Amino acid sequence: MAVRPLLIFTDPGIDDFIALSMLLRDPAFEVCGIVSLSGNVGLDVTVNNALLCTELNGRADVPVLAGSAKPLCRPAQAAAYIHGRSGLGKHVEEYSTLAARAENAEEFTARMVKKYAGALELVSLGPLTDVALTLQKYPELVPLVRDVLIMGGGIHCGNATKYAEFNIVADPEAAALVFSCGVHVTMVGLDATHECVLSRSSIPQPGATRLGRVVPAMLNDYADAYKNVHGLEGVIIHDAISVLMLTHPDWFRREEHRVRICLDEGEHLGQTVVDLAGAPNCTVAMGADTEKVNGYLAEFVRELAK
Numbered sequence: 001m002a003v004r005p006l007l008i009f010t011d012p013g014i015d016d017f018i019a020l021s022m023l024l025r026d027p028a029f030e031v032c033g034i035v036s037l038s039g040n041v042g043l044d045v046t047v048n049n050a051l052l053c054t055e056l057n058g059r060a061d062v063p064v065l066a067g068s069a070k071p072l073c074r075p076a077q078a079a080a081y082i083h084g085r086s087g088l089g090k091h092v093e094e095y096s097t098l099a100a101r102a103e104n105a106e107e108f109t110a111r112m113v114k115k116y117a118g119a120l121e122l123v124s125l126g127p128l129t130d131v132a133l134t135l136q137k138y139p140e141l142v143p144l145v146r147d148v149l150i151m152g153g154g155i156h157c158g159n160a161t162k163y164a165e166f167n168i169v170a171d172p173e174a175a176a177l178v179f180s181c182g183v184h185v186t187m188v189g190l191d192a193t194h195e196c197v198l199s200r201s202s203i204p205q206p207g208a209t210r211l212g213r214v215v216p217a218m219l220n221d222y223a224d225a226y227k228n229v230h231g232l233e234g235v236i237i238h239d240a241i242s243v244l245m246l247t248h249p250d251w252f253r254r255e256e257h258r259v260r261i262c263l264d265e266g267e268h269l270g271q272t273v274v275d276l277a278g279a280p281n282c283t284v285a286m287g288a289d290t291e292k293v294n295g296y297l298a299e300f301v302r303e304l305a306k
């Protein structure tokens with residue numbers, strides 16, 4: 001089977017770090033680049049954390065670029081209350097020795113879309129700012145993008161607000177542009193990820209390597225944050241769950257819908273709404289096989305922590 005080229009947009013972020021590790025370690029994928037942007041924490045921190053992830057996974061060959069420092073037209077939000085100021089947990093502060101590639105993220109993205117014409121899958125694990133900027137600047141690229149897989153949205157619930165999920169409401173204008181520009185979106189949102197709460201007992205003991213020490217520490221901090229903020233026992237590794245759509249689509253209950261983003265100011269801002277009129281633009285994960293997803297993730301994080 002041909003290796004699948006991926007370009008990842010991310011705001012690491014503890015769950016991003018696990019998802020990036022999955023994709024960097026899977027020979028089925030060629031990660032042609034990682035664009036870090038502001039989201040969970042600020043841009044400098046997300047760039048460091050993506051570099052750290054490539055370094056600790058032995059993939060310093062994968063370029064990391066700095067994307068947007070803020071949403072298209074709103075102030076940046078952050079989720080340090082979940083991911084800590086370091087973005088990797090309240091008690092984790094790790095710095096990479098690597099440097100980001102000094103190239104404009106949109107130009108790099110356009111170059112990769114053209115290089116892999118028709119085969120490149122964009123994977124968005126944070127706000128859609130840089131995906132939107134690229135497709136807005138180079139609309140001719142839309143037919144050349146195979147798919148945009150996003151962790152984001154939720155048809156029946158929100159988390160950042162009552163109705164909206166963080167990645168969407170952090171930059172709703174960007175999300176609206178991506179969902180309406182003609183590219184196909186595969187949306188793994190809270191409808192699926194909320195069915196995959198991983199128990200704290202699945203968090204491995206620290207291992208002998210630096211990665212083996214960092215991963216358990218960040219997951220334990222993530223579990224503490226979930227308990228303190230959401231009153232939840234366990235963790236939802238949203239981004240890692242979403243990238244399993246790439247390798248195990250049958251683990252998700254999928255429906256084709258036309259999805260639009262609410263841009264009305266107020267409590268519905270950033271809501272992903274199913275439009276009953278109009279041709280579908282999106283494959284939506286409406287649920288997940290909890291046992292299979294959590295079994296995979298528990299084994300994967302054990303592997304990382306060896």
Ligand code: RIB
Nearest residue numbers: 013015125126166167238
């Ligand atoms: O709502 C969860 C999403 O927001 C995840 O991508 C998490 O990393 C944060 O970015």
Ligand code: CA
Nearest residue numbers: 013016125126
């Ligand atoms: Ca994320």
